[in-house]
Amino acid sequence: MINIGIYIYGDAEVLDFAGPFEVFSTASRFLKKSEKLNVFLISQNNKVVKARGGFNVCAHHSFLDTPIIDILIIPGGIHKKEMKKKSVINWIHEQSKKCLITASVCTGAFLLAKAKVIKKENVTTHWEDIKDLEESFPKLNVIKNKRWVEDENIITSGGISAGIDMSLYLVSKLYDEKLALRTAEQMEFVWTSDN
Secondary structure, eight states, X not given: OEEEEEEOOTTBOHHHHHHHHHHHHHHHXXXXXXXXXXXXXXXXXXXXXXXXXXXXXXXXXXXXXXXXXXXXEEOOBSOHHHHTOHHHHHHXXXXXXXXXXXXXXXXXXXXXXXXXXXXXXXXXXXXXXXXXXXXXXXTXXXXXXXXXXXXXXXXXXXXXXXXXXXXXXXXXXXXXXXHHHHHHHHTTOOOOSOO
16 A cells, blocks of 8 residues: 655645545555555644635644655645745655655645755746746756656646646556556546656
8 A cells, every 4th residue: 555645734725635636546446455545635733724715624634643655745825834834844854755755736846845855856836936936946957838847756746737647647657557547537637648
């Protein structure tokens, strides 16, 4: 079983975390029990989180009771308040050291950069935030016009729906492209492995 932990926080972009959650939970339906993907949401303190648009979400775990995470996903949204939370940044940093893969959707890349998970890697983010990411973290190689970018064990995606593309790519990487395409078909989502 592979544990996929998705961090959620106040004003996180809903599809940034819900899209990947749907991909992994849908893919898991097609897997044997021993191969299943265990996807869960994590918040700082396990209270109800108000995501963007007033969407209330209840996390499965808090920082205190998070299981071992194989793949950590950091969504974007209104991220500047999160960047100022030392405990959040430290948690992301420590968790990423233990993970097989660390990923971000949209402006989640800013949180990875603040946590020094990404320092000089090839990365991407939402098209509207490319310039800000380049200026805030000039050592990063910020790539435009890509749905997702992979550099070693770090994968970053563009904004919102691009997180679905990235997550399907992760399914293809963890298992195979056939499962990713079957998952996309089940979701009625058009996906190709060429980003």
